[in-house]
Amino acid sequence: MIQLTEAAASEVARLKKNQNKESHFLRLGIEGGGCSGLSYLIKLEETPQEFDEVIDGPKDIRIVIDPKSKVYLDGSTLDYVGGGLMGGGFKFENPNASHSCGCGSSFSA
Amino acid sequence: MNRTVVGIDLGTTHSLVAYRHEDGRVEVLPDREGRLLLPSVVALSRDGVRVGWNARERVNDPETTVIYAAKRLMGRSFEETEAERRHLTYPIVDRNGSPAVPDPFRNRFLTPPEIGALVLRELRSRAEEALSREVTEAVITVPAYFNDAQRQATKDAGSLAGLNVLRIINEPTAAALAYGLGSGKDGLFAVFDLGGGTFDFSLLDIRKGIFEVRATNGDTHLGGEDFDRAIVTEWLGESPKLLSLGERSEVRDLLRKEAERAKIALSSRTEVEVAIPAAGFRTTLTRARMNELVEPFVERALSCVRSALADSGTPPSGVDGVILVGGSTRFLRFKEAVATFFGKPLFDTVDPDLVVAEGAAVQADILSGRRKDLLLLDVTPLSLGIETIGGVTSTLIPRNTTVPAQAKELFTTYVDGQTNVDIHVLQGEREMARDNRSLARFTLSGIPPLPAGTPRIEVTFQIDANGILEVTAREQTTGQMSNVVIHPSYGLGKDDVRTLLKEAFSHAQEDFATRLLVDARTEAQTVINATIRALERVGSDILPDADREAISRQVETLKKAMEGTDGRTVRDETRLLDNLTQPLAERLMNQSISNALSGMALPKEGGSHA
Numbered sequence: 001m002i003q004l005t006e007a008a009a010s011e012v013a014r015l016k017k018n019q020n021k022e023s024h025f026l027r028l029g030i031e032g033g034g035c036s037g038l039s040y041l042i043k044l045e046e047t048p049q050e051f052d053e054v055i056d057g058p059k060d061i062r063i064v065i066d067p068k069s070k071v072y073l074d075g076s077t078l079d080y081v082g083g084g085l086m087g088g089g090f091k092f093e094n095p096n097a098s099h100s101c102g103c104g105s106s107f108s109a
Numbered sequence: 110m111n112r113t114v115v116g117i118d119l120g121t122t123h124s125l126v127a128y129r130h131e132d133g134r135v136e137v138l139p140d141r142e143g144r145l146l147l148p149s150v151v152a153l154s155r156d157g158v159r160v161g162w163n164a165r166e167r168v169n170d171p172e173t174t175v176i177y178a179a180k181r182l183m184g185r186s187f188e189e190t191e192a193e194r195r196h197l198t199y200p201i202v203d204r205n206g207s208p209a210v211p212d213p214f215r216n217r218f219l220t221p222p223e224i225g226a227l228v229l230r231e232l233r234s235r236a237e238e239a240l241s242r243e244v245t246e247a248v249i250t251v252p253a254y255f256n257d258a259q260r261q262a263t264k265d266a267g268s269l270a271g272l273n274v275l276r277i278i279n280e281p282t283a284a285a286l287a288y289g290l291g292s293g294k295d296g297l298f299a300v301f302d303l304g305g306g307t308f309d310f311s312l313l314d315i316r317k318g319i320f321e322v323r324a325t326n327g328d329t330h331l332g333g334e335d336f337d338r339a340i341v342t343e344w345l346g347e348s349p350k351l352l353s354l355g356e357r358s359e360v361r362d363l364l365r366k367e368a369e370r371a372k373i374a375l376s377s378r379t380e381v382e383v384a385i386p387a388a389g390f391r392t393t394l395t396r397a398r399m400n401e402l403v404e405p406f407v408e409r410a411l412s413c414v415r416s417a418l419a420d421s422g423t424p425p426s427g428v429d430g431v432i433l434v435g436g437s438t439r440f441l442r443f444k445e446a447v448a449t450f451f452g453k454p455l456f457d458t459v460d461p462d463l464v465v466a467e468g469a470a471v472q473a474d475i476l477s478g479r480r481k482d483l484l485l486l487d488v489t490p491l492s493l494g495i496e497t498i499g500g501v502t503s504t505l506i507p508r509n510t511t512v513p514a515q516a517k518e519l520f521t522t523y524v525d526g527q528t529n530v531d532i533h534v535l536q537g538e539r540e541m542a543r544d545n546r547s548l549a550r551f552t553l554s555g556i557p558p559l560p561a562g563t564p565r566i567e568v569t570f571q572i573d574a575n576g577i578l579e580v581t582a583r584e585q586t587t588g589q590m591s592n593v594v595i596h597p598s599y600g601l602g603k604d605d606v607r608t609l610l611k612e613a614f615s616h617a618q619e620d621f622a623t624r625l626l627v628d629a630r631t632e633a634q635t636v637i638n639a640t641i642r643a644l645e646r647v648g649s650d651i652l653p654d655a656d657r658e659a660i661s662r663q664v665e666t667l668k669k670a671m672e673g674t675d676g677r678t679v680r681d682e683t684r685l686l687d688n689l690t691q692p693l694a695e696r697l698m699n700q701s702i703s704n705a706l707s708g709m710a711l712p713k714e715g716g717s718h719a
Binding site for chain 2 (some may be wrong): 033050051066067068070071072
């Protein structure tokens with residue numbers, strides 16, 4: 001199960017509206033790379049892929065995730081932290097991550 | 110819904126558009142009059158802009174600017190085009206360092222990409238009419254020697270014409286594709302491309318579906334137009350009246366057209382009558398005389414061929430076949446010269462004017478995603494990486510990455526004094542190397558013997574627009590290097606990708622657990638090795654016996670955990686050992702610093718620092 005905080009959901013909804021992608025899906029996932037081995041993937045996509053799971057989130061957000069990413073992200077919460085020097089951003093709270101790098105965009109299981 | 114992707118040969122003198130139909134038939138799309146070629150000519154006059162045949166008819170109209178051979182200006186600066194401009198009869202000016210043709214009738218300047226776009230737009234509407242559907246995507250060919258700027262300018266021309274250019278491909282590659290080379294037929298092929306104004310020779314190495322241009326050579330001013338010019342010069346020499354009239358550019362253009370007509374006529378006849386009544390000129394040109402006029406050009410072409418072969422260390426007999434491209438290879442004298450030079454079969458069954466466009470259509474068809482047997486995508490269908498310690502896969506380029514792409518990562522050795530590393534290149538989504546597709550293996554040797562973890566080995570994955578992957582491993586202190594070139598999609602169909610993904614997804618849970626365990630064991634072993642090394646080195650002055658015993662006990666506990674299959678336990682026990690050795694590590698560090706500092710004097714003033 002993956003959860004979105006109120007702040008994350010609002011930000012996703014705002015981005016969807018601003019980018020005129022209101023019918024898009026929110027892809028969450030992992031990919032190889034980053035300084036701790038794996039990095040998170042967050043983007044808006046037009047259509048889900050063949051093996052994806054679609055999860056209905058808050059604020060009409062439909063989350064898509066591939067089965068492999070789901071294993072790594074299970075139990076995670078996507079948060080959004082506004083402001084700050086890096087202009088704010090999404091952050092995963094992932095109980096499966098053993099090390100995370102300072103920026104929170106890279107981790108290893 | 111299938112996409113309609115056309116192949117376009119944007120040539121110096123002529124351009125064409127081709128399409129591969131569902132049934133596999135490749136068709137060069139004709140205009141309403143049934144003509145396949147479109148002259149790459151744009152005519153600017155008071156009453157409008159004409160493109161193609163209509164533009165070419167205007168060649169003698171003093172009120173019209175007739176732009177031809179604009180491909181020579183494509184993607185180059187005004188300065189770079191100096192030599193070219195001398196050959197062109199229309200005005201070209203410097204606009205912010207780039208060449209441009211003034212259009213006084215519309216108060217504007219046309220850049221080479223804009224001129225190219227006019228030709229492409231004409232081809233596009235021709236294709237839409239012939240296929241009765243909208244065409245918005247294309248593959249466009251360029252000479253193999255075109256640099257990035259020239260390729261980009263060609264792409265820009267496509268965008269200006271409302272075409273999404275999926276790929277720019279090399280003309281020799283397209284010609285080989287048109288002959289079906291690359292699917293099963295491997296070998297080294299020579300592509301002899303003699304067009305209207307340019308001669309390009311390429312050596313194309315085709316292996317397992319990879320097309321690699323091994324050498325190119327050519328002459329950017331050698332082609333059918335030169336023959337025309339030689340004929341014109343011959344005529345000017347015959348008639349003083351013509352010579353004085355010939356100084357006017359419109360007369361020259363007329364003569365050029367007549368010469369071209371005579372040349373074409375001579376490929377089926379042995380002599381031809383030429384008359385230009387307006388200049389009171391009448392003559393006869395024989396094939397034998399024309400061959401004499403052309404002989405210096407044959408020699409020039411062959412000398413390019415010789416240099417290309419010499420550059421790549423290939424004897425003429427090392428070539429498996431010669432593909433003839435360009436209308437001027439119809440010229441019998443050329444065909445004969447090429448056949449004699451190589452003594453190899455000539456590929457000349459496809460019309461040499463159409464072959465590049467047809468090959469572009471083959472590539473376009475592949476990119477449209479319609480073909481199931483070939484996978485040539487703009488993204489990596491599966492992740493690419495290498496095997497690292499413990500037999501796990503370390504991904505460098507994740508799947509669905511847009512190509513071209515590059516990734517770099519640093520790796521190191523695992524054993525003290527290790528001088529070789531094996532690089533095992535993998536494709537797939539599984540965590541363990543053994544479950545992924547093995548693409549290649551190579552060894553980097555000559556690593557200086559250093560403690561484990563000290564050498565820095567940089568592994569670079571570079572994947573080009575054609576999906577060809579080059580993996581390079583480089584030891585950073587010595588610069589020792591080793592590499593391999595692979596075509597990762599070779600032999601990989603759509604169904605295979607689907608199966609592999611499905612497999613990875615169904616094993617996700619166990620892969621995750623295995624990976625966690627293997628990584629934890631690797632880390633544990635590294636910590637144990639370092640601990641044992643340290644324990645051997647230090648005496649009781651630094652490490653009290655009680656601490657030593659606690660550490661040794663934890664090493665045993667960790668070893669036991671490593672025999673189990675729970676990665677998390679291994680990880681937790683490793684942390685505990687880490688914590689126990691922390692004070693020791695600090696003491697060791699302090700000791701080595703004070704050792705390093707004691708006995709060292711500060712350099713005296715004026716002393717040598719060397």
